[in-house]
Amino acid sequence: MKAVEVTGLTVALDDGSVIVDDVSFGLESGQVMGLVGESGSGKSTVALALLGFAKRGANITGGKVVVGGVDLLALAPNDLREARKKLIGFVPQDPATALNPAMRIGTQLTEGMLGTKKDNLPRIREVLETVGLPSDDAFLRRHPQELSGGQQQRVAIAMAVAKGPELIVFDEPTTGLDVSTQARVLEMVARLCADNGMAAVFVSHDLAVVGTVGDLVTVMYAGQILETGSREEVLLSAAHPYSIALLESVPSTRQRLPLVSIPGRAPAPGAEFEGCVFADRCAFVEDRCRESAPALVATSTGGAARCVRVDHVRRNQTMLVKEPLHSAEGRAEGDASVLSVRNLDASYGRTQVLYDMSFDVAPGECLAVVGESGSGKTTMSRCLIGLHEDHSGTFVMDGKPLPPRLRDRSKEVKQRMQYVFQNPYGSLNPRETVATAVMVPLKHFYGDRGKAARAKAQEALERVEIPWRLADRYPAELSGGQRQRVAIARALACDPSLLICDEVTSGLDVSVQASVVELLRTLQDDGLSMIFITHNLAVVRSIGDRVVVLSQGRVVESGAVESVLIDPQHPYTRGLLADTLEVDRPDPETSDLPG
Amino acid sequence: MAIETTTDNAVKAAPTPGPSQRSALPWLIARRALTGLVTLWCVSVIVFVATQAMPGDVAHIILGPSASAEQVAQLNQNLGLDQPLLSQYWNWLSSVLTGDMGDSLVSGQPVSELLAERIFNSATLTAIAMVLILPLSLLVGLLAAVFRDRLLDRSYLGTSLIVTATPDFVIGSLVIALFGTVVFKVLPPVSLIPPGDVPWEHPRQLVMPLAVMVLVGVTYLSRLVRVSFIDVLESEYVQLAIIKGLPMRRILFRHALPNALAPSIPAASIMAAFTIAGSVVIEYLFAYPGIGSALVDAVAGHDLPMIQAIIMLMAVAFFCFNQLADVLGTLNKSR
Numbered sequence: 041m042k043a044v045e046v047t048g049l050t051v052a053l054d055d056g057s058v059i060v061d062d063v064s065f066g067l068e069s070g071q072v073m074g075l076v077g078e079s080g081s082g083k084s085t086v087a088l089a090l091l092g093f094a095k096r097g098a099n100i101t102g103g104k105v106v107v108g109g110v111d112l113l114a115l116a117p118n119d120l121r122e123a124r125k126k127l128i129g130f131v132p133q134d135p136a137t138a139l140n141p142a143m144r145i146g147t148q149l150t151e152g153m154l155g156t157k158k159d160n161l162p163r164i165r166e167v168l169e170t171v172g173l174p175s176d177d178a179f180l181r182r183h184p185q186e187l188s189g190g191q192q193q194r195v196a197i198a199m200a201v202a203k204g205p206e207l208i209v210f211d212e213p214t215t216g217l218d219v220s221t222q223a224r225v226l227e228m229v230a231r232l233c234a235d236n237g238m239a240a241v242f243v244s245h246d247l248a249v250v251g252t253v254g255d256l257v258t259v260m261y262a263g264q265i266l267e268t269g270s271r272e273e274v275l276l277s278a279a280h281p282y283s284i285a286l287l288e289s290v291p292s293t294r295q296r297l298p299l300v301s302i303p304g305r306a307p308a309p310g311a312e313f314e315g316c317v318f319a320d321r322c323a324f325v326e327d328r329c330r331e332s333a334p335a336l337v338a339t340s341t342g343g344a345a346r347c348v349r350v351d352h353v354r355r356n357q358t359m360l361v362k363e364p365l366h367s368a369e370g371r372a373e374g375d376a377s378v379l380s381v382r383n384l385d386a387s388y389g390r391t392q393v394l395y396d397m398s399f400d401v402a403p404g405e406c407l408a409v410v411g412e413s414g415s416g417k418t419t420m421s422r423c424l425i426g427l428h429e430d431h432s433g434t435f436v437m438d439g440k441p442l443p444p445r446l447r448d449r450s451k452e453v454k455q456r457m458q459y460v461f462q463n464p465y466g467s468l469n470p471r472e473t474v475a476t477a478v479m480v481p482l483k484h485f486y487g488d489r490g491k492a493a494r495a496k497a498q499e500a501l502e503r504v505e506i507p508w509r510l511a512d513r514y515p516a517e518l519s520g521g522q523r524q525r526v527a528i529a530r531a532l533a534c535d536p537s538l539l540i541c542d543e544v545t546s547g548l549d550v551s552v553q554a555s556v557v558e559l560l561r562t563l564q565d566d567g568l569s570m571i572f573i574t575h576n577l578a579v580v581r582s583i584g585d586r587v588v589v590l591s592q593g594r595v596v597e598s599g600a601v602e603s604v605l606i607d608p609q610h611p612y613t614r615g616l617l618a619d620t621l622e623v624d625r626p627d628p629e630t631s632d633l634p635g
Numbered sequence: 636m637a638i639e640t641t642t643d644n645a646v647k648a649a650p651t652p653g654p655s656q657r658s659a660l661p662w663l664i665a666r667r668a669l670t671g672l673v674t675l676w677c678v679s680v681i682v683f684v685a686t687q688a689m690p691g692d693v694a695h696i697i698l699g700p701s702a703s704a705e706q707v708a709q710l711n712q713n714l715g716l717d718q719p720l721l722s723q724y725w726n727w728l729s730s731v732l733t734g735d736m737g738d739s740l741v742s743g744q745p746v747s748e749l750l751a752e753r754i755f756n757s758a759t760l761t762a763i764a765m766v767l768i769l770p771l772s773l774l775v776g777l778l779a780a781v782f783r784d785r786l787l788d789r790s791y792l793g794t795s796l797i798v799t800a801t802p803d804f805v806i807g808s809l810v811i812a813l814f815g816t817v818v819f820k821v822l823p824p825v826s827l828i829p830p831g832d833v834p835w836e837h838p839r840q841l842v843m844p845l846a847v848m849v850l851v852g853v854t855y856l857s858r859l860v861r862v863s864f865i866d867v868l869e870s871e872y873v874q875l876a877i878i879k880g881l882p883m884r885r886i887l888f889r890h891a892l893p894n895a896l897a898p899s900i901p902a903a904s905i906m907a908a909f910t911i912a913g914s915v916v917i918e919y920l921f922a923y924p925g926i927g928s929a930l931v932d933a934v935a936g937h938d939l940p941m942i943q944a945i946i947m948l949m950a951v952a953f954f955c956f957n958q959l960a961d962v963l964g965t966l967n968k969s970r
Contacts, residue, residue, distance in 0.1 A: 088878075095874075121882065124878060124879065125880030125881075128878075130878045132874075134871065137871040138874070138875045140872040140890050140894070142897075143890070151879070151881060151885070151889075152880060199879075
């Protein structure tokens with residue numbers, strides 16, 4: 041008997057629309073299944089449903105979840121509670137909000153276990169040590185907000201592991217963590233599951249994470265499983281067009297590849313389909329795809345995919361193997377730089393966060409600034425744009441000195457340097473339409489109004505591939521990727537010579553990230569200079585010409601992206617590179633795909 | 636969506652509650668006390684000016700319509716009412732600061748003597764009301780949050796809306812009509828406490844005024860409790876507690892309650908302040924011998940020292956509870 045057996049799991053909203061449709065899978069003890077999907081795919085709903093739990097407004101309407109021989113969905117409320125306590129551990133996405141701020145972590149760790157607190161303390165201490173945390177009383181007396189993000193996540197993992205469950209469900213546990221912390225946590229997860237013989241379901245939007253931790257990989261889209269199989273089957277020889285498309289959109293640190301985004305946008309949760317849920321965005325679509333919903337069929341490699349054209353897709357996917365791109369060859373020396381920064385120091389009150397930073401941005405160049413959270417990269421970009429005033433150093437823009445403070449800068453300088461924020465949900469005014477958002481800077485800088493402004497706005501929106509028919513929509517009606525494009529269009533409308541992009545892709549799904557990165561690359565080809573701030577080395581490889589590696593406010597390494605990523609000199613860069621997860625890909629030359 | 640929210644270093648860099656913040660608390664209280672004194676001084680000016688501006692001449696009222704002009708002038712001189720306003724204010728303020736509230740114009744007895752028993756009566760009434768309001772609001776708010784959007788919650792919301800929208804004296808009159816005079820006649824319609832008795836020797840007299848105060852207080856405060864409970868019950872840590880398989884009782888009282896209580900405590904202190912102010916109407920309605928009814932009597936009798944003393948007293952009490960709310964709120968935020 042398998043440790044975990046899920047059959048026909050279905051979750052619907054109160055209004056009857058189905059958000060998880062007939063999900064089935066099985067897991068042996070000690071096996072880890074990676075469940076991957078983009079936002080809205082229903083993966084987190086599945087994760088909660090495995091505990092017999094549905095969020096307010098949603099209900100589990102059918103199926104079985106058998107863990108350790110018990111069907112959780114058939115239990116009475118009290119028995120279900122006992123079963124959750126004994127059989128299943130859950131690790132939440134954001135431990136900062138999932139740990140109770142008013143309770144000591146010692147209490148939170150012991151309360152979910154059978155038996156008294158005293159009996160359980162030795163076990164808790166043992167588990168805390170396994171996850172690399174202190175286990176003394178002083179630590180147990182702390183409150184969650186006195187721990188760092190990584191420590192909080194370890195506490196949450198210890199909490200789930202300590203009771204020795206049959207199954208652990210991880211709901212995107214590494215999303216908020218730095219790459220190095222993420223690498224540690226993933227290593228630990230794999231070890232814990234193997235050592236304790238626990239089955240685990242690991243939910244993530246990140247294929248690299250799932251590929252690192254999962255023995256099995258299941259791909260979800262629009263509430264359905266589209267493909268499932270072993271890690272090798274799904275990642276190396278994907279059979280479903282969606283899995284392939286998803287893999288195509290993942291950037292790599294090893295090669296500068298063109299990223300292929302998936303056309304269209306993901307369906308809203310609960311949308312209804314006649315045929316295949318992916319048909320509208322699929323490159324392999326046929327008429328019969330839209331006629332009836334395809335079933336999961338076994339593929340020749342042993343996995344299963346929900347596609348009527350599995351064999352055709354597998355035979356032809358080699359066509360999609362991409363030629364590596366080459367970054368622009370070294371530009372002529374002596375080009376005046378768009379921006380040069382010398383000896384930038386910045387601080388918050390008495391805490392200095394940037395030390396003696398110097399760099400140049402050449403015309404048409406993309407300078408990537410990479411660093412982990414707390415490295416000072418956002419402070420740096422805020423200094424450049426003039427929002428952070430507590431700094432010293434000299435800026436020269438186009439040969440003219442640039443005043444450090446925004447209020448001292450002339451209108452023309454402001455117009456030539458534009459900023460795109462990390463979070464498109466917060467950076468667009470929810471009460472302004474897309475067109476208004478783009479026209480506001482036009483009016484401010486050029487005094488354009490009415491027809492002239494609309495024409496320019498249309499041009500800017502077309503450059504970011506936002507159709508003009510969306511112009512009168514409000515940000516809330518757009519997807520995350522579309523919002524970020526609008527934010528970029530707003531910056532482009534000012535006709536800047538330098539664009540500062542602060543983590544513009546970190547809040548986006550990989551397929552959407554791919555489209556934004558490709559968009560920025562085309563803008564760069566048009567001669568726009570960019571400073572691209574990110575924590576993701578793979579994105580740096582995709583878009584950067586030169587890179588500055590920032591650690592604790594100091595530049596530890598800089599140079600051409602190729603040379604820094606192929607042969608990093610500084611131990612910090614090496615560590616960062618080693619901790620950055622990769623999706624293993626078939627090598628075009630040695631690929632031995634059938635057909 | 637993977638918007639980066641929590642991060643190792645960001646958390647480390649965040650100010651940890653340490654000695655610096657703890658030492659900031661006395662400083663905060665001291666600063667509040669200082670601004671409080673200024674506020675109270677302003678109140679004293681307003682009270683003084685407002686009472687001076689009241690229509691009617693005090694001496695005329697005391698002496699009656701048949702008094703001669705000499706008698707009026709003589710009385711004005713005795714009372715110091717012929718002096719310039721500024722020096723009258725100065726005399727009044729300096730005597731108030733030394734604890735002398737002056738003598739009642741109506742009875743001629745010292746104000747502090749007249750008020751002592753009434754302050755005690757009012758404080759007793761308010762204290763009992765608050766002791767009932769706080770746990771009841773918590774219970775009602777919690778139940779409404781747990782049964783959110785069900786029949787219980789909806790009917791509670793409707794009722795509390797009606798009660799909150801109805802003026803206190805209307806509710807009081809209805810209660811009197813229902814239990815005291817017209818329908819049931821089970822309780823005394825007026826709450827006269829004989830002088831020299833402590834209020835709790837007459838529990839039957841206290842039932843109706845307390846019932847009205849508690850009803851008004853609970854419907855207001857429990858709505859705030861309900862909202863903060865709903866916020867907490869929707870939180871991820873409560874979700875995790877459910878997922879961990881904890882019993883409902885533990886989730887509600889150990890996980891949810893401390894977090895839901897925090898935002899309700901400042902509201903409760905403001906509630907206490909409002910209860911003091913609201914007692915004027917309730918006490919008058921039930922003829923309860925407290926400072927509220929004393930104020931109404933004093934206004935009717937043009938008893939300036941009484942009015943000034945009572946209003947200053949209420950302002951101080953109101954102010955103290957407001958400050959308490961602020962301090963508790965700040966403490967809560969810094970946690």
